[in-house]
Amino acid sequence: MDMILAADENIFSSQIQSITIHLLSTIFSALIISVGLVVSTEISGYNLETMYYPVSKETCTCDCWDGYFRGRFPRGHYKIFYFNYEQSIIILLCILLFYGELLRKFLFKIIFNREFILLLLIPSVYSNFYGVWSIINYINDQDYDRMLKSQSYFSLTELIATFIFYQCLTMKSKIPSWLIYFLCTISCLHIFLAFGELNLDQMGRNFALVLSDIISLIWIIIMFIKNPRLKPNLRTTSIWLFVALCLWLFYHFVCQFREKNKNDL
Template identity: 25%
Template sequence: MLPVAGGRPSRPSRGAPLLWRICAGAAPRLLAFAVAALLPPLHVFCLWLFWQNYSRQVDRSTCTCSCWDTVFKGTYESGIASYKHFYFNATENTFKIWLMVAGFLVILYECVRWLASLWLTARLRCSMALLFFSSLFSHYYSWWIYINYYNDEFYSQWNHQLIFTITELISTCVVLWLSSLEHSVTLLPAMLISMIGVYHVIASSRDQFVLNVLQGEGHAHQVVRDIGFMIPDLLHIIVPLFNLRRRSFYVMW
């Protein structure tokens, strides 16, 4: 990798060595795969850190899966089955969960691959990459919440969460667009990101942040969660405005 001013790699030329061109093509895919593959295990590990003292040991020799319909095992197992590391029921909600899992991982893979490609070709706007990666927690939380809604058949908070999810997706789409140096940070997209950030800060504060964090009434995992929401929202307010201030004039997009 050839360094250039600002710490970014240089754009590979047509005459670049073959090994460099291969690495430049494979690196974004490998990085994207690593993020998509390791994020769920990291999440479960964090849950284990918080809940290890409250979890229970499972006796695999005597434990049974009495809530499992055994459909995906076919004729190999039926009735009340023995212990399984992983099992699922053949239901409509399981189908919806699978679509969400596959869709999330594919989209995450493509987003990281896009950003890595921009970086390797010296076209990445680092401030927008910062916003994207800071928002991963919020997107992952929404994804996990919807999976649990379907899994538990609990829908009373669905519409409330949906508002956050839609606005987060809009903001992230604009952030990804502006991640390329080929796209200027103009007034309209910058203000859209910032205004969504303002909305999230106000809504989150009224929802749980003030109670759990500022008043100290939340459990440790609630405090970490709410701070994990608030910091990216504040960054989404500040960073686009900072990018606008660096421009000598504003051009409507």
Template identity: 30%
Template sequence: MEIMLKKVLCTMLATCGSNIFGFLAPLVIPPLHIAFIYYFWQDFARDVDKQYCSCSCWDTVFKGSYESGVASYKHMYFNATSNTLKIWVTIVLGVIVFYETVKHLAWLGFQKHLRWRMFILFMTAVFSHYYSWWVYINYWNDDFYSQWYHQFFFSATELISTILVVHLADDRNPITRRKAFGIVSIALLHILAGGWDQFVTNVVRGEGYAHQVVRDLGFMIPDVLHVIIPLCSLETKGAYSLPGAGLRDPDLKTDLILFRPMLMLYFIKVVSFTSIHESKTAITTVK
């Protein structure tokens, strides 16, 4: 009876604890983000005269008969448009997925099944996912789409990588070479594409602003860890389980074949970025 009671109490503690962690994660990060932005961009902030300011870009639909036309100060405005619906769906999905993921990882921790190396990888990837989530909200909010596919490449591949990481966070799931290879290959693509894109210019050459340097380091350091940690965590059963350990490895050829689509995505990404950069340069030259 005592053992059963302990099991029930432990289960209740794990359930409540995981729910609390899942609740706190999406609750805390956005305010931290705003505080972070304010730290870097406080010089661009201006005082708002709440008594005399107005907004003529608001359709005032959700206010109905209470307010119409040019509106007075509000802490939040939103128009009744299709983009507002997309933004709302993105916000809800992001919060739910983040809540459920953190709750799942916390549950694994309470049950002592959490693989801490994979948990570290997940924590380092939070910034990338939050950045993508925030960027898409701003794309729809600003009707700015020139970087949509450029960002989608990173968002989609990062999502695939994190799904593998969360799966491997359960120590009952073995870290096979194929799973580790998937995480590592995506990280390498991000390192190559990110280095080609912004990292070299902003960080290595020192041409970026402080917030750009912090942002690019926030992308690059997790990608490097996504290469190192899976390789160090790889579970092997013999010498021939290692990639390239011998020609008798029957799965190596299959893994390389599976890697081809990732290479194609990278080259498509590089070509598209180069063409966009050249077109921008041409436009600037004409101007």
């Protein structure tokens, strides 16, 4: 009987510990996302109209909100958070939950599992969340044709590069060479495209977005120095240059940023 009680106590204690860790990691994730949004907005800058004409909480009537999720209750006035009864909200919620859970697990591994090598991925956290927040804004603004494809391209390739770099950092066995080449290809492509669309007015933002790619390339160079056998031969280099060319062509012909036409304004 005592053994059963002791086992139950251990299970209960383990469950409490698991819930506490989950709660703390969720709080840390929310704090990092919140701080990141403020910092990234400070870097990018604010719209003058937003600065000079702030929302009036007393007179705001939320006319652009359909209020369906309020059920029988009226829409009321100013709300901290609201969303409309549309299919796009499902996509937005999926994006938020997916990236939020990734960040929570990332923090869990660093803080509780003490995998400090993953600190190299911190710049990737910024670039990933900057990209996904841009996608959320484009979907929220219904700006599907102008920049959504371009940002989706960068966000998807950034997520793939982050996953590959994570695998390389945590892999205990021999790292497959193709992972390193693929990571190098995406990182170089990001930097190349970033310089092609260089905005001198936002150098801080531009540097922050490619910092993860620079760190990846530095790590790859160190790996090549330590393991000369990993260096690609001419045939392998040609193959990955062809892959990079295909990715570049796909971006320019399918996903490139498109300015608004006068008819769209």
